[in-house]
Amino acid sequence: MLADQPFLRIPGPTPVPPSVQRAMNQPMIGHRDQETKDLLHRIKPKLKPVFGTDQDILMIAGSGTGGLETAVVNAVRPGDEVLVIVTGAFGDRFAQICTEYDITMHRIDVEWGEAAEPETVETYLKQHPEIKAVFATFCETSTGVLNPVYELSQVIKQQSDALFIVDGVSAIAGAEMKMDDWGIDILVTGSQKAMMLPPGLTFATVSERAWDVIENNKRPSFYFDLTKYRDQLENDSTPFTPAISLLFGLEQVLSLIETEGLGAVYNRHLTMMNMTRAAFKELGIPLLTSDKAASPTVTAIAPTDFDPEALRKVLKNEFNLTVAGGQKHLKGQIFRIGHMGYCSPADMLQTIGIIEVALNKIGKPIELGSGTRAAQEILLGGS
Structure with a gap:
């Protein structure tokens, strides 16, 4: 060898494409300068089709797990009841995060290697009408399972008013996603999987219904406050220092996806x-x-x-x-x-x-x- x-x-x-590596090698620019605003302005519309949404995609410097925690802390309050569908190690990670935040957690444990069954979720929601949010993993990396998130979303919407929050970390840009059409309320992913970038960026996008919940959630949060990212992105900016080199690479990734x-x-x-x-x-x-x-x-x-x-x-x-x-x-x-x-x-x-x-x-x-x-x-x- x-x-x-x-x-x-x-x-x-x-692996990172050579053209993306070259893009990330560009000289550093000021994160509050016009060049960064222009970069974010170009990126914003090109990200939306990858997630299947008309909503803006919020970009946070952090790992995929940071995205999972961001979803939890913004959408759920201590004492709220939630359901976590666990089909492997990363579904369990959602459960661990909920536990850390003193959330009343229910869980459906599925045998590793099998996908979640919408009928099981439907029955559980009928028995627990107080559930405020349902968490699921799109691709369960630990087992190679792709969960039927569209079908899960349908039964969740039919049986409850719960938000549907999805970990798309090892699926987005590799498996078809139609967030708006499928009725997903919060979708997160990371940069280091099918997005063809090094680790260091997490992405989150939020439905209008979920924004209503988030805006009425008075739980204190600083770095992971999604409303800050939303408000700043409207002005082509970020509330905190962005991962500029990764954003250079992201623009090239989106160009490659668009070309293919x-x-x-x-x-x-x-x-x-x-x-x-x-x-x-x-x-x-x-x-x-x-x-x-x-x-x-x-x-x-x-x-x-x-x-x-x-x-x-x-x-x-x-x-x-x-x-x-x-x-x-x-x-x-x-x-x-x-x-x-x-x-x-x-x-x-x-x-x-x-x-x-x-x-x-x-x-x-x-x-x-x-x-x-x-x-x-x-x-x-x-x-």
């Missing part, structure tokens, strides 16, 4: 998902999720006859290819391949081919090339 040729195939952070076309971006992610799943099915290695629940941005593999950590070690040490391991109780039981953002079907053919060699090296009997061939067939078929 070459020391300076890493192959990063984890579900975030993800959002529909083509989503189709590329679906193709990579189908290629990856077809390859491991052909190799006889079980997948954690069903085809119906699978995410277009990350695939979780659950082998039964070899150690995933041994595979990861060979991939890293001999090929400089990094894939992710399992989290919490799935640690040492699964491995996860990220295929989002600056990633193409060609990258996945390379990744699958390397994994086949590594499987051979750890003693897993496979027919070399069979997984790659299955992925090639998907690509040739245009799936």
Whole structure:
């Protein structure tokens, strides 16, 4: 392997396009100067289609988890009842944040590797009419599940007046999102996943209905007060120092997405998902999720006859290819391949081919090339 040729195939952070890296290398500008105002003014309209909304997208210097906490602290007050749908480690993170803020929390725990069922949520809301907000994860990164947020939103709106708050961190710009049409009230994401940037930016967008709740929430908040970001963005500014280099990169990211076309971006992610799943099915290695629940941005593999950590070690040490391991109780039981953002079907053919060699090296009997061939067939078929 070459020391300076890493192959990063984890579900975030993800590789950054060279043109985006170059954009971020621009000389620093004053965060209160006209250049920054002009930059934000150009970015604002281009962000909206990625989220599927007519609302402005608020940009906060921070991580994806900062976005989750921002949603909680703005939309919910201590003592309010909320429902958290937990389908993995990041649904559980929403639950932990609610607990820290003394919120009365209900939770629906779904078996890891399975998607949330709207019928279960509907029944729960009928039994608990005081719930003020429902939290869910769009793509559960820890399991590779894409939750049916549109269907969840429908039952939430039918059965309650609760806000629907969605973690879109490892899905936005990789999976289709129609926030307004789907009835999502608060949607957050981070920069380091399908948005093709380094870590350091969190994005939040808010429905008119949610703004009414936020404006009447008198809980003290300083840095994470969304009304400050909304009011300043109207003037093409931010309440606090923005991550200017990341904003330079973001403008280039949005240009790349615009050039490719959002529909083509989503189709590329679906193709990579189908290629990856077809390859491991052909190799006889079980997948954690069903085809119906699978995410277009990350695939979780659950082998039964070899150690995933041994595979990861060979991939890293001999090929400089990094894939992710399992989290919490799935640690040492699964491995996860990220295929989002600056990633193409060609990258996945390379990744699958390397994994086949590594499987051979750890003693897993496979027919070399069979997984790659299955992925090639998907690509040739245009799936």
